Amino acid sequence: MSGKPGRNSVVSWNVNSIRVREAQVREWIEQYQPAVVGLQETKVPNDVWPGEAFESLGYHTVSNGQRTYNGVAFISREPAEDLVFDLPGFDDPQRRVLAGTFGDLRVINLYVPNGQAVGSEKYEYKLSWLAHLHDWLKEEMARHDKVVVMGDFNIAPKDEDVHDPEAWRGKILFSEPEHAALGKLLDLGLDDSFRLFDQEPEQFSWWDFRTRAFRRNRGLRIDLALTSHALRNQVEASWIDIEPRKAERPSDHAPVGVNIEP
Numbered sequence: 001m002s003g004k005p006g007r008n009s010v011v012s013w014n015v016n017s018i019r020v021r022e023a024q025v026r027e028w029i030e031q032y033q034p035a036v037v038g039l040q041e042t043k044v045p046n047d048v049w050p051g052e053a054f055e056s057l058g059y060h061t062v063s064n065g066q067r068t069y070n071g072v073a074f075i076s077r078e079p080a081e082d083l084v085f086d087l088p089g090f091d092d093p094q095r096r097v098l099a100g101t102f103g104d105l106r107v108i109n110l111y112v113p114n115g116q117a118v119g120s121e122k123y124e125y126k127l128s129w130l131a132h133l134h135d136w137l138k139e140e141m142a143r144h145d146k147v148v149v150m151g152d153f154n155i156a157p158k159d160e161d162v163h164d165p166e167a168w169r170g171k172i173l174f175s176e177p178e179h180a181a182l183g184k185l186l187d188l189g190l191d192d193s194f195r196l197f198d199q200e201p202e203q204f205s206w207w208d209f210r211t212r213a214f215r216r217n218r219g220l221r222i223d224l225a226l227t228s229h230a231l232r233n234q235v236e237a238s239w240i241d242i243e244p245r246k247a248e249r250p251s252d253h254a255p256v257g258v259n260i261e262p
Contacts, residue, residue, distance in 0.1 A: 002197035003237020009034035012150040014253035018042040038109030040152045042071035064098045072098040090132040106144035110151035130181040147228040155182050161221035190226040193238035193258040206253045225258040234261045
C-alpha cells in the first residue's frame with residue numbers, strides 16, 4: 001500500500017454486519033484515529049445502531065440503516081453537516097447512500113448494488129442506480145470543490161484490480177457496462193486515488209469467503225476512494241489495510257482510505 005491509515009484519513013470499510021464486527025471497528029479506530037470512516041453493509045436499523053460505542057471514543061456518528069441488508073454510516077471526529085440519505089429522484093427503499101460535509105470536505109459514502117449476474121434484473125437495477133448516481137454527483141461536484149466519493153462500488157476498475165482478469169472479464173463486477181458507468185463518474189472530475197501513487201501489484205480489497213480466496217490472494221479491488229481534482233495537491237496517500245481481513249470472523253472486505261492533508 002502507499003501510505004497507511006492515520007489522523008487525516010478518510011476511510012471506507014464494508015464491515016458486512018456491524019453487529020458482528022463492532023469491536024473490530026472500534027479497535028481499528030482507536031489504533032489509527034482517522035478523521036472520517038464510512039461503513040457499508042452495517043445491516044442494522046437506526047434504532048439499534050451502536051453509536052455510543054464510537055461516541056465514547058470522542059467520535060460523532062450517523063446511521064442510514066435497515067434490518068438485515070445494506071446500510072451505511074459515518075463515524076467522524078467532526079459532526080457531519082448537510083446530510084443526504086438517498087439518491088435524489090430515485091425511489092428506492094434500500095439504504096445505500098450517505099453524504100455529509102466535514103469542514104470544507106464533502107464525503108459521499110456509497111454501497112453500490114452488487115448486480116447478481118450480467119443480464120439479470122438486479123444487474124439492470126445496478127446500472128440504473130449508477131446512472132442516477134452520476135446525475136446527482138454532477139450536481140454535488142458543481143456545489144463542492146473538495147469531494148471524496150468512496151465505498152463498496154462492486155466494480156473492479158481495471159485488469160490490475162483483478163487476480164485473474166480473463167476469468168472475470170464480462171462477468172458481474174467486471175463487465176463493460178459497469179466499467180462504462182464507473183468511467184462516467186470519473187469523467188465528472190474524479191480520480192481513483194489509489195492510482196495516483198505507485199502501488200505494489202496484486203493489491204485487492206475483497207476476497208470471497210467461499211474459496212479460501214484471501215489465503216491465496218485471489219481478490220478484487222472493488223472498494224474505492226475517488227477524489228476530486230481540486231484535492232490532488234492535498235492527497236498524500238491512498239492505501240488498503242489488509243490486517244483486519246486476517247482477524248477472527250473478519251469481513252470479506254478490507255478498509256481502504258485516502259490521506260488528505262488539511
